[in-house]
Amino acid sequence: MTPVWAWVLQGYGSLMNERGMSGRREGGLHVEKLRRYVTKALESVFDDAVLVRTSEVYTAPWVRMKCQFGCGWYGKSLTCPPHTPTPAEMRLVLDSYTHAILLHRNWREGRQDVSEFHDALLDLEMTLFFDGYYKALGMGTGPCKRCESCNTSGHCVRGDRARPSMEACGIDVFQTAQRQGLSLRVLTGREDERHSCGLVLVE
Numbered sequence: 001m002t003p004v005w006a007w008v009l010q011g012y013g014s015l016m017n018e019r020g021m022s023g024r025r026e027g028g029l030h031v032e033k034l035r036r037y038v039t040k041a042l043e044s045v046f047d048d049a050v051l052v053r054t055s056e057v058y059t060a061p062w063v064r065m066k067c068q069f070g071c072g073w074y075g076k077s078l079t080c081p082p083h084t085p086t087p088a089e090m091r092l093v094l095d096s097y098t099h100a101i102l103l104h105r106n107w108r109e110g111r112q113d114v115s116e117f118h119d120a121l122l123d124l125e126m127t128l129f130f131d132g133y134y135k136a137l138g139m140g141t142g143p144c145k146r147c148e149s150c151n152t153s154g155h156c157v158r159g160d161r162a163r164p165s166m167e168a169c170g171i172d173v174f175q176t177a178q179r180q181g182l183s184l185r186v187l188t189g190r191e192d193e194r195h196s197c198g199l200v201l202v203e
């Protein structure tokens, strides 16, 4: 079975020399252009959007353990471990990009619909892609709930819309967000305000 994330690791590799592309795109103009997409994100459903270097997106071995021993979704969605990249595999993916747009949204009253978050994240990914950022790839929050029951014994039936969460791929979301000044904290009760984070990788 090909996991839903597998296309990240294949398909685009032969399009061009990435080091050469990266070298040309390191300049301030490239960053300035990417900042326009941060503005676009802030005009949609997100409370915060920050352009970060992928070296500021942290992976850690313990994150996968939290999925396996602490989350009832382990193995139940193609966007969750063990179907998703390990932290080490994700580090390689992150290091094949220069930048990412980190997205954050509070779950205030009337905002409990996480599909709105994912749809806006995919819109941003698609906008970047059609503007020529062909490597653009979004990562959302939590398990994918697009189908009533996930097709875990086969292929994803909505691979065009399904994206793994940051944490499902071994990203330390807390550290990544807190280093950018986003105030995530551990929830201590169901009434606590929740937060969602996502990421769009881009180069």
Ligand code: SF4
Pocket (backbone or CB within 6 Å): 004, 077, 078, 079, 144, 145, 146, 147, 148, 149, 150, 151, 152, 155, 156, 157, 158, 159, 161, 162
């Ligand atoms: S779109 Fe459906 S099959 Fe694909 S990961 Fe989501 S729930 Fe599973």
